[in-house]
Amino acid sequence: MSDRRTGILQAATRVIARRGVRGLRMGELAAEAGVSTALIYYHFTDRAGILRQTLEYIGDRADHYTAEDRPAPDQGRGDARDPRADLEQVLLLELQDSDEVRENSTAWGELRATAVFEPELRQDLARSTHGWVHDIAGLLSQADPTRTAPAHTAAAERLTALVEGLSVRWLSGSLPIEQARRLLRGAVDAELDGPAPGAVAGAVGAGFGES
Known part of the structure; x- marks a missing residue:
């Protein structure tokens, strides 16, 4: 991707985070990116194209900062990553008090809210969203290979939805980030340490069958 194109997407993310999707105007975006409106249309064709590519850019940037800060294996000992710690870290990195994460998360939330309309x-x-869920389900399968793929996908749906909800509450000032991170750690523990969904269903069924 060209530097100019990336710069426009960075500017679009900032404008969306600041003003929302409905506040995205070509003139303001051009001024924010330091380019002409004609160049924006040249690269992205129309407003829908800008939104689509900005959404992809936000996802790629989140992939980058969650991968960049993940713990590396101990090269001296030759140890592999701890799958559980890796899963927890990837999710927690979505709740960082940094300008990049604040901007990314806010813009993502604005895009999701706009999709309603x-x-x-x-x-x-x-x-x-499917790509994010798929990635988290893959980490869950490494952390707990005894469960089924549908169980991992369901758990990934719950965890990613929780991250989004906690992020909104933290960014809006309703929840301290430390508490948000504690709640997320507790959810990871509950998913990995709780009984498998099939076991719960079986236990409930057995209880109803008793006389």
């Missing part, structure tokens, strides 16, 4: 955003948003 702008159906053309929904497919792209669903695709990005």
Whole structure:
């Protein structure tokens, strides 16, 4: 991706985080990016194209900062990563008190809220969400290989939804970030240490069968 194109997407993320999707105006975006509106249309065709590519950019940037700060294996001992710690760290890195994460998370939330009213955003948003859920389900399968793929996917849906909810509460000042991170750690523990869904269902069924 060219530096100019990346710069426009960075500017679009800032404007969306600051003003929301409905506040995204080509003139303001051009001024924020330091380019002409003609150049924006040259790269992205229309407003829908800008939103679609900004959503992809936000996802790529989140992938970058969650991968960049993950713990590396101990090269001296040749140890592999601890899958459980790796899963927890990837999720916790979405709750960092940094300008990049604040901006990214706020813009993501604005795009998700706008998709309620702008159906053309929904497919792209669903695709990005599916990719995130798939990645977390993969980490869950490494941390607990005894459970089924559907169980990992369901757990990933719960954890990613929780991250989004905690992020909104933290960013809006309703929840201290330390508490948000504690709650997320507790949710990871509950998913990995609690009984498998099938075991719960079996226990409930057995209870109803008793006389």
